[in-house]
Amino acid sequence: MEVKVVAGRIEGLKDQALALTFFEEEAPLKGLAKEVDTTLSGAISKLKKQGDFTGKTGQVAVFYPQIQFQFERIFLIGLGKTDKFELDQIRQSAGRAVQKAKELKLSSVTFACPDNLSAKYQLADVAQALTEGALLGNYNFDLYKTADLEKKIEFKSFTIFSVDSRRKVPLEKGREWGETTSWACATARNWINLPGNALTPNRLAEEAKKLALKYGVKFQALTPIEISKLKMGGLLGVSKGSEEPCRFIILEYRNGNAKDAPIVFVGKGVTFDSGGISIKPAEKMEEMKADMSGAAAAIAATLAVARMKLPVNLVALVPATENLPSGTSMKPGDILTAMNGKTIEVINTDAEGRLILADALSYAGGYKPKAVIDLATLTGSCIVALGHNRAGLLGNDRKLVDRIKKAAEKSAEKVWELPLDDEYKEQIKSTIADVKNSGGRPAGTITAAKFLEMFVDSYSWAHLDIAGMDLEFNGKPYTPKGGTGFGTRLLIQLIRDWVGR
Structure with missing residues (x-):
């Protein structure tokens, strides 16, 4: 078109x-x-x-x-x-x-x-x-x-x-921006809409690689052996139940000042989530092919920034895996050790997203980043709280949170800020490990974010819980049924605002 x-x-x-x-x-x-x-x-x-x-x-x-x-x-x-x-x-x-x-x-x-x-x-x-x-x-x-x-x-x-006729120049500029953001959003939608037997962790990596090479973005996809050397126990633990090997995808776009710290996007990349041993109900489980929506947005937004040639250093990190039950799956009660050395008691294997994000957030600290923004279809609690109209937003830096709010309003990918008070940390204390991966139903979105915060190494960080925003069920004027690509345009707008474009 x-x-x-x-x-x-x-x-x-x-x-x-x-x-x-x-x-x-x-x-x-x-x-x-x-x-x-x-x-x-x-x-x-x-x-x-x-x-x-x-x-x-x-x-x-x-x-x-x-x-x-x-x-x-x-x-x-x-x-x-x-x-x-x-x-x-x-x-x-x-x-x-x-x-x-x-x-x-x-x-x-x-x-x-x-x-x-x-x-x-x-x-x-x-x-x-x-x-x-x-x-x-x-x-x-x-x-x-x-x-x-x-x-x-x-x-x-x-x-x-x-x-x-005097309007043509600004209208053309807007058209150019719109074509790129739409391409990125449609790319994310395509990946989300692919079934789990087509979009495996490796296929997601291959799709990202193909476009990264096209737009001059450095690409890596770490294998289980390489992931093991990094001691990413969260990602390896979740992937144990699947015959599809996990991947840790890294995209690096460097077009800013060489001395500038990068901004890092982290996207949850569970290409199919059955819940593992803590298995989900059969009804609507097919929708769990969309549990990699955060990854799709993070990758597509990074590629769009590269297409726009924006003057910024940007990294996208995606821990990609399936979460399936089998004789080798992680079990409730297991203890995992994340990349930063912290131990995690697994209470619920269906709270797997935070386990793989723990390793990705730990890895992000190695960049000494200017800011880290993660996106994840993380909690059903967020749907209970906000429905299907806004994503949950939590963070440790007021300026970063406000930047995201501004970009969300501009892109119409709206968010709502939730508290991140330390009192909520009490719910995820473990008697045998540093932390447990579930604090129960009360304030589930907040306790999940408090879990993630334990793997944030003194950098500016914000978390977007996009559960409830990943799929459209009725059809809207520019969002048909299926994967939405939510967060893609928001992230692009965030970077454009950041660099003054």
Whole structure:
């Protein structure tokens, strides 16, 4: 699918559909909407006056011009009330336009860049949101579909249009940013949507390697022997039950000052999680192929930063494994020793994510990092607390936490901060080891983060619990059912803000 920018007079521009956006209380019509309305003898005004289109958030109305016109149909898309407007509504509107076009079996649509937004919204940001909404709204994972392929309608072109030719440069810049962030998010979605028999730890490493080489990112994938030499007892312990060997994936992108400490992303990479000996219920276990969503986001965001050539030193670390029951699996009551030498009593083998992250966070300390951000589908407790609308955020550095909050709002990958008080550490005290891997149900997201904190070596650190955000079950304007790629765009925005881009 192609996204392009056209700026200047509308005469001569033709397409299967023209999408126009309106606020709920918007009257009278202005700008391009007024021009189109005049050409169509007041058709848009009539629809609004009759109440057929009100401009409410998410509303999409389609009408067909009754006179010869350069656009075969008009999409009217509601933005809701101006006082509740967020830039993500532009992203959603683009997604709705693409979805409506595909529903009507169209292959292209022109979207008029809104000319009625507050001046605080930069044109480049608007174009980025439009591009992301269109590309991600068009995303479809059909790798394993074999029926009715001849009936598939390919959506080919999304044009961002502005009547002001002076807008073309910032709109093009936003389109470029949006194409890269969308590519990264779609890449993460592809990996998440692959079944566990296809995306093994080694396959994830191979996929990352292929793209790392393409974009000039240094790549390593440590084998079990090499992992054993590093004494990563958490990762080795979790992987014991599977015949698929674990991997420790390392990506290094260095384009900042040689003396600058790197920022490190850490992503949980459990390519399938049965729970191990503490096995999960059979119902919905198939969703556990998405337990590597943190890894997908960390890798894809790092590759996007490399594609953008941002001036930063960035590292991504991914402990990748399966968690399966077998005669060699770790058992409740086992003691594991992490890379930093701390001992862990295994209470629940289904609390495996924190075990492999313990080693990755310990390894991250060797970089003397500027900051470390980990992402993990870590706890069901986070879904209980926040549902499927926000990820949990915890950290030991107020500035880093605030940076992440800002990037989350910009990217519309929203988070909610939870406390990290030392009192919660009492729940994970072990009588026979340094720590136990489960503190029970109460405050489960917080106690999991307190566990991780024990493997953070005096560096700035934040933890994103993205459980509940990894999969979409109903379908949204630019997020179809399946893997979401949540966190990818947030991390990219975080780095862009950090380096002033």
